[in-house]
Amino acid sequence: MRMESHQATRTAFATADGLSLAADVRHASGAPTLLFAHGFGQTRGAWSAASATLAARGCRCITFDSRGHGESDRAPDGDYHMQQFVDDLLALAGAQPEPPILVGASMGGLLGLVTAGEMRPAPFRALVLVDITPRWETAGVERILAFMQAHPDGFASYAEAAEQIAAYLPQRRERKSEQQLRPLLREGADGRLRWHWDPALLSGGLVSESERYQPRLFEAAAKVNVPVLLLSGERSDVVSHHTVEEFLALVPHARHAQVPGATHMLAGDANDAFTAAIAGFIESLEPAGVQ
Template sequence: MTTAALESTMFKGAGVDIAADTGGPADGVPVVLLHGGGQTRFSWGAATRHLAAGGYRAISIDLRGHGESGWAEDGNYRLDAFVDDLAAIVATLGRPAFLVGASLGGLASLVTAGEKRAPVAGLVLVDVAPRIEMEGAERIGAFMRAQPEGFASLEEAADSVSAYMPHRPRPKDTSGLLKNLRLKDDGRYHWHWDPRFIGREISSSEFTQNGIRLENAARALTVPTLLVRGALSAVVSEESVAQFRELVPHGEVVNIAGADHMVAGDRNDMFNEAVIDFLNRQTL
């Protein structure tokens, strides 16, 4: 499939401006893509362009506090804030949207669909489920907190990423990291997210309540739902998948061989095929 050109735009979220890339026919079925914590809309690789070329109205957003989107003045990065942003965006589209969410973006999408916070036509969860393995999640958090002082060079940043993701070849051209890093006044490269996002501590009561909420949202799903899991994932285990199947009996599961938690980045070709096949079966 050929790819399509994208245009950058801004949406009004719930008190913050949300940056997005959009493509495809204006009257196409909308598909909103939400990346994981610490990532940006560029983490989807060619997926947004493939969707646009396939006739969908593809909308890939930067979550609040990430990429080119606004930072919350009050430092609100609770789950509800991301849900409110998503609901505000979907409300402008004029018809129900398919939501494709990875990790944090998937949790916001699950709550939005399960609690009917916005008109949703279908849901794709990318390596995230109501139950996640805390060891894998803590490893992600540790990586995000590891370099608060930034990096002296793009090469140093690339070394850090390569150590975190040894299954993925280290890129020879490190300029792609500029999509996620910014050169600050201190002369060092820093990850381009609001430090308050990763610095916020989640209490045990909030964690427990979120878990219950996610299970209830999954149980309430009535729209077509697909879980795309990285076969190498330490975040979504076989036990996670088993619980997902119990909570969402009509849900589908696809395992992507050779992919870890960042499924679209690890195996973009297989990811695109699985998602487009699912969408086509719901819309054609």
């Protein structure tokens, strides 16, 4: 397949409650459409390499910052709940010329499960879950939240932030440069650099009510009727053999592939293997419109 370069075009989507979500589109005339939903505490930048690779393969790729993340608007009242994120995802999918294939990591995957399971017709042509299942390993999630909560006063420099990320992601060989960190940090009035996410995300209902969401996730997953690919990291501490087996029993038509050497941060750890798995999954799907 011929590989072409497609630069990202900045755009924005309006939510039902008046927020603006920052987004990028790569290969505007490509097909199929892939809609990428990032994990809690991430930005659309987490998909930069993957979306560039898949756009070069001919796909139309849309990445966006969820509400309260990155360059998207924050909730004025600091109140965040799962249904708001589900509604945002549904609106984004509905704005596309055809039902997109959702690629959802962690939180983004859970939102995709709920949306695909509860809506008829499903708003997605297919679903790719990136290292997430309806039941997760608590220790892995607690590690992520501990990192997000560890530096409320921010950092004095980009070098200090890079050092903390390197300690959190020891499997990565290269430290992030200042250029790579700029989209992830905001400079406050005090000159300190703080993470891009709204601190209210950590104290709101999205986190505190997460365990209560599991019955809804299981019920929705059992109703998913579109093709599903679950990609897990070999070294993930969020998804385990047990949670994968439980999910495959719940969604028997789902496929599963494990990416060797990858952790929960699968796309960043092994982009080539990650995109190759998605490309193979796309090629296996029936042409759009064929049931």
